[in-house]
Amino acid sequence: MPLTIAKLAEAGGVGVETIRFYQRRGLIDVPPRPEGSGLSGGVRRYGDGDVRRLRFIRSAQKAGFTLEEIAELLRLDAENDRRRARQLADARILALDQKIAELQAAKTALGRLAQACAHGPDGPCPILDAFTTE
Amino acid sequence: MPLTIAKLAEAGGVGVETIRFYQRRGLIDVPPRPEGSGLSGGVRRYGDGDVRRLRFIRSAQKAGFTLEEIAELLRLDAENDRRRARQLADARILALDQKIAELQAAKTALGRLAQACAHGPDGPCPILDAFTTE
DNA sequence: ATAGCCTCCGTACCATGATACGGAGTCAAG
């Protein structure tokens, strides 16, 4: 079931321009243009592998990997380089732990602020001190 | 204890250019140049209030607020607009909840991947499926 | 066989949050 670039984009929940952007960055392959009726060849077709890669890219971004790191991960997958893959995963897990803790702290602080600012028209609502660790 | 811009930057853990950038964005006040000996006035001086604002900016960024939102928060603090402050805080808390859940899911997936890729030179290490929900 | 939509590709532009540069002015120490 070959897909046009628009269908691939749709399957991945991104725009066509984003696919092309990923191709420029080496994240998605540029398949050969098939021999078509015209002079410059036909329209490129994409397969399930491309959809899979595209979905991986989106998930890896949510995990906080940069596009450059994602490009590396895709290479590692092809080369089956487990050592480096583990390295990257472990490093990201550490970073995620830190980030999660940071966000949780921020959430707590904001909860305190919202609470304080909810009580009547006066009383304390010290936005500037919202993140001051007491 | 008035500070030069370099000292203010240092106190906030940012660069001088970042302070100027924040000033352009309305996040940090530009104090008047004092009457100096020269033609164009003296060097601007900053106070503890500026340090406090600067620290707030950094923390609010960690909480995921954009600089534009932070600018608004600073205005709200000055105006004591509790309703809007609460609104922004509550919205951010919701977004943080989502983000935290997303990062936690990513962390779990990466943990699985690292585990799988650790076992010997062969066996599965399917990077591309790392985030595939089974 | 032609209209209308899609593809291809290069290039330009965007938002966010900085970071750098350079010339003129200021200031403090020796």
Place this chain on the structure above:
DNA sequence: CTTGACTCCGTATCATGGTACGGAGGCTAT
């Protein structure tokens, strides 16, 4: 009273991750 560090300010540049434009060509249905 000069030297060296710092300030001021406008403007330029950067990194990241896209998004848009436009002309030439390909594809498909009528």
